[in-house]
Amino acid sequence: SQVSLQRVQARLFRRDLLPILLAAEGKILALVDGLAEVTVARVNALLRQIRGILQHAGVDAAAGLVPTLEDVASREVRQLAAATKAALPIKSTLFHSLPVQKIATAAAMDAEAMTGNWFAKWTVTQTVGIERDVRSGIALGQGMDPIATQVRRTLGTSRAHAMTITRTAVQTVANQARQTWIDANRNAFKGQQWVATLDTRTCPVCGPLDGRWW
Numbered sequence: 001s002q003v004s005l006q007r008v009q010a011r012l013f014r015r016d017l018l019p020i021l022l023a024a025e026g027k028i029l030a031l032v033d034g035l036a037e038v039t040v041a042r043v044n045a046l047l048r049q050i051r052g053i054l055q056h057a058g059v060d061a062a063a064g065l066v067p068t069l070e071d072v073a074s075r076e077v078r079q080l081a082a083a084t085k086a087a088l089p090i091k092s093t094l095f096h097s098l099p100v101q102k103i104a105t106a107a108a109m110d111a112e113a114m115t116g117n118w119f120a121k122w123t124v125t126q127t128v129g130i131e132r133d134v135r136s137g138i139a140l141g142q143g144m145d146p147i148a149t150q151v152r153r154t155l156g157t158s159r160a161h162a163m164t165i166t167r168t169a170v171q172t173v174a175n176q177a178r179q180t181w182i183d184a185n186r187n188a189f190k191g192q193q194w195v196a197t198l199d200t201r202t203c204p205v206c207g208p209l210d211g212r213w214w
Contacts, residue, residue, distance in 0.1 A: 016068065032046070
């Protein structure tokens with residue numbers, strides 16, 4: 001299931017988010033390259049335009065995630081229900097058959113608000129970074145070429161940040177959908193066991209919980 005979710009994350013980012021980010025990057029770099037006269041007014045106007053481009057990109061990116069996140073929630077619930085019914089020696093009629101679409105829609109609605117907030121913060125972070133690149137480059141007397149190079153680096157970092165948001169959103173929605181179904185069928189379970197992947201990427205919170213029941 002985790003491998004499948006990772007594939008969804010990568011596909012979602014490449015298909016729905018990366019085109020939006022690349023289009024925004026292209027517009028920003030064109031503006032930076034086209035800044036022939038470095039005056040306070042021109043620089044401020046440039047930064048206002050860049051801020052607007054990033055804001056639109058953030059809104060579009062958040063909206064682009066929602067349909068796939070709804071599909072993720074639906075798939076997770078179906079897989080969990082099927083696996084549980086196959087593993088437990090009780091009649092499937094004992095399970096509460098919550099409408100999968102209802103769970104998926106609720107998870108996607110939460111995801112829309114969640115990713116909207118994340119991308120709003122993403123917009124602010126990237127705007128601050130690019131403004132720093134432009135203003136510090138001008139203060140140091142650099143030409144537009146080295147400034148544009150630094151902006152490209154910042155935009156590369158923003159892409160990585162957006163991928164992190166995508167990964168977290170997919171995992172969060174999948175977990176929420178699974179938990180909703182489990183909560184509705186508590187009568188069929190003795191408890192839940194935490195199973196962590198113990199490797200170099202395991203966080204300090206998840207590692208000690210491995211194997212614990214509640």
